[in-house]
Amino acid sequence: MIDTSGDVNIAPNRKDNEFSTALHQRGNEFFRAENWSEAMTWYNRSLSYAEIGSENVALAYSSRSACFFNMELYEKALIDIETAKSANVPEHLLVQLEQRQQECHELMQTAQKPKVTRDFKLSYEANKNFPCMVDVVEIKYNQEFGRHLVAKCDIPVDKIVLMEKEFIAAIDNDRMLCCNCSRMNSNFIACPQCPAVVFCDLDCMNQNLWHKWECGSSVSQLNFNMKLHVRAVLMAIESFRSVEDLMEFVGSALLEDPGTIPTSMHDLKSKYHFFFNLKRSPQKVDDIIAAYTHFKCIQMCPKINALFDGEEKTRFLMHLVFHHTLIIQTNSIGGDDFKSIHNVFSMVNHSCAPNLHNYIVGNHGIFKTIRYVKMGEQLCFNYLGSFNEKTHERQKELESNWKFICKCAVCEPTNNIVNARLASDPRFQFVHDNVHDESLALDLLDKCRQFLNEHGQLAWSAEVGFISQVFAGLITALED
Template identity: 35%
Template sequence: MENLWEKELCEGSTSYVDIFDDIKTESVSSGHGLSKNDLISTQLREKGNQKFKDSLWIDAMDYYNKSLRFAAIGTKNMSFVYANRAACFLHLKMFDKCLIDIEMAKEGNYPKELLPKLEKREADCLKMMKREKQEHLLERKLSFEANANFPCLANVVEIQWNDEFGRHVIAKCDLPAGKTILVEKSFLSTTLSGPFIGCATCQRTTMNFIACDHSMMSLLDSTIAVFCDDHCKQAGLHKYDCNFVYDRNQANDSQLRMMAQTIFFGMDAMENIDEMIQFVEETERIKSSWTPDSIVDAKSKYRLFLTLAAFPDENEKKSLVVKAKSLYGILIGIPTVNGVFNTTEKQQFLKHLVTKHVVIASQNAINATQNQCQRIATLGLIFPLFNHECAPNLLNFSIGDQQVCITMRPVKKGGQLFVSYVTADVSTRLRQTHLMNNFGFLCKCDKCELKSSTLAAKKLLADPLYLFLQRNRKVDLLNDTIRANIKEKCIDLLNKHGQTWFPELEFVVDLYVKSELYEH
């Protein structure tokens, strides 16, 4: 990897060296999937009907979604899937989605003789909406107005750069604990849970899925793509690898697919490949001290991606170059890629670009839980800019394909906002070893260089709120009322005593974190 972006020494040549020279790879089994098939679609729908009879609504919906992926566009089979899926949403008390599916069934060639049954379902749904609570996904919102140039970030923080910390995020005013300052939808995401069960763009499940017009079935027993709605369908990068399987090994397929999508995003942001080459080369020249002005357009997002930090160790470098060579071999065989990287010079550039993308994606992607049946990998652009402390002042967690950051200790104006890159409950020695090996630095926070905290600890331990939390440390945080009360008291204590970290504060921090996470 030492020769990344190195050009040939031959006089007059502007081509990059072959970065994959002498790199051996293991073979991957990539290729195209199978065609849509109404017979298979019907069989899958009938399996869903059996699950429905057994009152297994989620399992039934899973089969209906598989059936939808096989169903030919505009057929009665597709309208049957929408109608049956609407019944699942009704039982799950997801009434809005039920009504959407009923409308799609009506618009999708649903047989006239069966319409009375569908209309009764619609009437039942409307009645239930009036008397029963609808299930909603909890969505986090910023506690302040959004930054106009970075809509995922609150306008009370800003991105800065200096020699000591590089790019980092600071508070523009005093920030109390318990405030949400980042809600970032992932730049790209992919499923880690085997066959696709969610939207190909955002990975959400139990939605009013619509199928790709050209989507086929892969040999992984999973179709390549369904989408939440037209927005996800149009916003995604599926057009570049429609009906393509990167590897029959599902885990490797997911990794390679996300890495490929980063390449597709760059291609999609540019008018042509010549512009892309110029853009990437310019970014390489300015990356060391570059700070983004905004991420409101595709080019600014791609430039930020290209400048994300990555610190692979020597063993990782070797394995990542091997993976990059495998991905390049796959990409160059896809017509949408091969058709534009159509000269030796452009293909040599692509080899270097793929290597850079593989390193950045592998070092910055985060594994997250979408729900009980799906794990996903997400890649953000702003979240990686937060620096590390072992005693962070931010709580960060994932909700689906979103990364959320909440202040869990007060931050003074001008203070830096930190997340933690390591597991909290390990020794200082192990934390420091991990940080040095993986990120190239040692942490100097209050937790790692512990100072005397006797006075601060005495004040905390004597506080009536602290004594109340100690007495109620084992309460049921699944109870909304109890959890809200505990959370409020934790925030009050953290604002009074949490300006600096000391060991006795850890109990309050842990309880606050649990009260936040139990909401999700």
């Protein structure tokens, strides 16, 4: 029995039909249990190990089309049916596929309209220098807050003010997302050379900057955190014509004042420049050890090694990796198997009484207003994700992870925390009484929006805090 547990020490680092078949059988087990999305993950793995031109490729597409079919995603099912038919599909499956194709067309005629997918876009004109940010927001610098975002006019609740693609990202291999744009549930195609990654389509495959360096090397088997550091170096390499140009850039960028506001983000070089000057946490002994580990991982990529030959360049690379390590530690976001860095996103400071809520859609980090923002006010979000009432616990977590002491309105309250007038607002009462009723989600969203546009600019109170949290939760639930 072949071990398909996903253990990187057991999985082969090349296409392998025997392994691909074992993965397909695991998929079949989930399929029989009607767990379509889990089955699909295993079929994607099977596809990525299938030898090019073999029957395994067609089988993976065919089984995946059955998953999409059962998930009522008929358009996606049809795409996979076509791909399977044009691959090396065995005769008996062809009949099945054609039948499924027929059913898809019939069901698409009778099925209810597909769910409306929200069209995500900025709520105002884009900023000229930073097109991911609205032009009613600017980056400012002062001694107290460092670089931070400020509103240039009043901004009501429920406005998208930032929508930024990641600068670098990495996921663990066993989570099947497009290596280029982090989409899931797509009609993935596998890298033709290695079993490590999948892409949405040929466009995603050709646009991707880092996989061409990693393909075939053991880098693809590293965990997401290590991979992220390899990719930071790859972005540095991709941004300059030669290692000498990169060395010259680093020499001058290190002399820049930490308060310098980036000028633009139009090309790769300016994006890397932005990233290079992000805030770094003060270094500790642990960071040196971590950076050394990252450096060793980067050396697993023969194509990078070939560029940084000789003692001077090797030493430069070590210093660069150390610099990246401090930046990534301070600015990365993510979870247990995923990490990414977004540049402008990283300029947003923390508040326990935030006026922004952040969420991720595909490879975009999005910030939406959850309180009424007055002109000149700083834009902030909650680094801790959710609100913890115990001030000392919040402060401890912020200090240990981000090395600062929070002095926001909740941490140092100067006003009464409970505002009885707001508690008697009928919209507050409606939200308070129905917060767990999913069938009222749209009503709740509307009541929250009205309440926050009217009262959200008042000094923080438990009522404003409660409604803005409910609002943030609804945004994530409805738009994710």
